[in-house]
Amino acid sequence: MDLGISGRTALVTGASRGLGLSSARALSNSGVKVCLVSRSTDRLLAAAQELPDDCHTIASDLSDSSSIQSMLKEVKEIFGVVDILVANAGGPPPGNFENTATEDFLEALQLNLLSTVEMCKGLIPEMTHRGWGRVVAITSIAVREPMAQLILSNTARSGLTSFLKTTATEVAGNGVTVNSIQPGLHATERLTELYEDLEGVAGNVPTGKLGNPDDFGEVVAFLCSEQAKFITGAAIPVDGGAAKGLQ
Secondary structure: OOOOOOOOEEEEEOOOOHHHHHHHHHHHHOOOEEEEEEOOHHHHHHHHOOOOOOOEEEEOOOOOHHHHHHHHHHHHHHHOOOOEEEEOOOOOOOEOOOOOOHHHHHHHHHHHHHHHHHHHHHHHHHHHHHOOEEEEEEOOHHHOOOOOOEHHHHHHHHHHHHHHHHHHHHHHHHOEEEEEEEEOOEOOHHHHHHOOOHHHHHOOOOOOOOEOHHHHHHHHHHHOOOOOOOOOOOEEEEOOOOOOOOO
16 A cells, blocks of 8 residues: 655664564555664674664664754654654663662663653654654653563553643644554564563464564554544554553
């Protein structure tokens, strides 16, 4: 299906592997000019080889505000305008109320909330001026159903979801959509690092299998499409039915 976004430009963070890279690949397959962002230059260069067309890469640390500002300046110099933002960042370390220090919350809020706020502040005003834009944030199914031992992720990403919902209502009339996707368990390198028995992990998903990262990327690309222009302020679970709540 032609998504109607060929020739558009996209900034994708956390894009050197996993769901970020899959999202960048899906956009590139739809004719979007993509800039990949991650902390590791080496991983970025390897990731760029997986995309069908030439793309740009910028090494940036989303936990550092000055690094984000430098990255935004550079991507605007490359593209002129950024039509699509796919905001993705690695999760903070596990922990519970008892063993998580206050300063840990500050770091998690910067990485998984404030970094996206900063990128939105830097890009959305120009999108509204042009009358077209797409923001898709990759959060976590833990926003819908908080997970044990993930108090930092639960807190930061829930706050981000509220920010995105509020922002969506304010810019909807200017042709800009703002949504988030809540991934469950997908077959990524990250999951391999966390679990030895992936078959056992998949057994906890109602579908009986882990999500395919490339399928996830296609969902991201669709939300950036012309056909999805009436979808905004949504927080969409992509989890194989794992979340049990009604909302």
